[in-house]
Amino acid sequence: MEFSVEAVGSIENCFVSLPLPLIQTLQSTSSSSLPPILALELRSSTHSPHSWFVAWSGATSSSPSSIQVSQQFSDCVSLPIHSPVQVKVASNVPHASSVSIEPDTEDDWEILELNSEQAEAQILNQVRIVHEGMRFPLRLNGHTVITFHVASVFPKNAVVQLMPGTEVDVAPKTRKRNSDSPGDSHVGSNSEEHTAKMLLRLQEPNDLCRTSTHVKGVELHVGLTPVAFVHPETAKRFSFNMLQLVSIVPRVLSKENVKNSRTKSNIMKAKGSSAVNQVENGDTDNKENRQAIVHLLISESVAKGHVMLAKSLRLYLRASLHSCTLSCSNNHLT
The missing domain is CATH 2.40.40.20 (Barwin-like endoglucanases)
Known part of the structure; x- marks a missing residue:
């Protein structure tokens, strides 16, 4: 099935919203109920052989002919807006045991350091399908957005799904210091x-x-x-x-x-x-x-x-x- 891609401001995560006709087709062709997180492959009809892997968590698009995504996510994965794509279910996507990610910039790293607990709590709520080399945004405090780059995944498949048990390692990105003299440079x-x-x-x-x-x-x-x-x-x-x-x-x-x-x-009381x-x-x-x-x-x-x-x-x-x-x-x- 072919649909267009539309960026909307109301989506604040990396999940896509699917048009109702597509949801009905997925439900009718599935031998069992659809999973809470469904991995999909979007293949370009005009930029072949480009394809993108995305996650759907049940949201319905406001348009019967468009797949809706957040602007930040489409920018990160270079998903062309208003371009037609063909959709199919990505089968046999393994659960990731570990994923290594890096902040895109020094500013992203410094923001992450100040909000590490919230980032850890939010990552599974905002992104589930990743692959090596992918970039994705993470929204903190409702308005601040930081961007990550996926350095590696395990198992080493093209696409993996983040789960509650997935170990996510974050590599730091320290800011380089400027120097004005040879002595300072040393x-x-x-x-x-x-x-x-x-x-x-x-x-x-x-x-x-x-x-x-x-x-x-x-x-x-x-x-x-x-x-x-x-x-x-x-x-x-x-x-x-x-x-x-x-x-x-x-x-x-x-x-x-x-x-x-x-x-x-549960706080256990003990002698001490x-x-x-x-x-x-x-x-x-x-x-x-x-x-x-x-x-x-x-x-x-x-x-x-x-x-x-x-x-x-x-x-x-x-x-x-x-x-x-x-x-x-x-x-x-x-």
């Missing part, structure tokens, strides 16, 4: 060399994060506070090396995000100090920004996109498990 290049940064989630510590010793017949477990552990692929992706010194800074949750975190999670309970529940005093400088160790027992710290170090940083994102940087460290 300092600037040296600083740029040491500004790698990664945003990681905290993983529950295991035996790697502690050592045991016996004192007068009593076994003591001591947390290894001078080190942090990451997965080999995480270290490779962000150019971090074994035993490299890095600074770890916890991301500060906004009051709204802390409130939502308390509402959504009030300070420990405050950290576990996300109720911390943010007046003092804490950081730690540690040696980086590499282990496959750490999940990709995560960092593992000793519990005592985590409590010092006032960082809660899973919900808190850490910024690990080697800036100014030699």
Whole structure:
């Protein structure tokens, strides 16, 4: 079936709205009910062999002859507006186990750093079908739009579907520093060399994060506070090396995000100090920004996109498990 493509301002995601005749055809030709997310291939009738893969989540177009998309999405994927396209269901689209994306610009990265929790919460609500090399917009706070580039997907198929279990890694895009003199140029290049940064989630510590010793017949477990552990692929992706010194800074949750975190999670009461309970529940005093400088160790027992710290170090940083994102940087460290 052939339809035209129309850009509308009311769509604020990467899903398409389909005309009612097309929806009825899809329903009548399907052997079962249509899935919540349906992958479609749009093939150009005038720019062959160009094609685009899009996702439909059930929205109906206001026009019986047009497939409607957001202007930002059509710009990102170079989907020609008002051009005729043929539509067919993309079959056997695998679920992505991991996807690596990069902000398009330094400005996009800086906005993402300030809104990382919201971006994580919104990505599955706004985009589901991706492929390597694709660009897509993500809307934050209802009006701010940042753009990403898909660097890689796994499994390595042409097109994959993002799912709640998909691991999404975001590579930073740091701003290059300008210099006005040869001396400043040397300092600037040296600083740029040491500004790698990664945003990681905290993983529950295991035996790697502690050592045991016996004192007068009593076994003591001591947390290894001078080190942090990451997965080999995480270290490779962000150019971090074994035993490299890095600074770890916890991301500060906004009051709204802390409130939502308390509402959504079941807080278990246990014996312990009030300070420990405050950290576990996300109720911390943010007046003092804490950081730690540690040696980086590499282990496959750490999940990709995560960092593992000793519990005592985590409590010092006032960082809660899973919900808190850490910024690990080697800036100014030699």
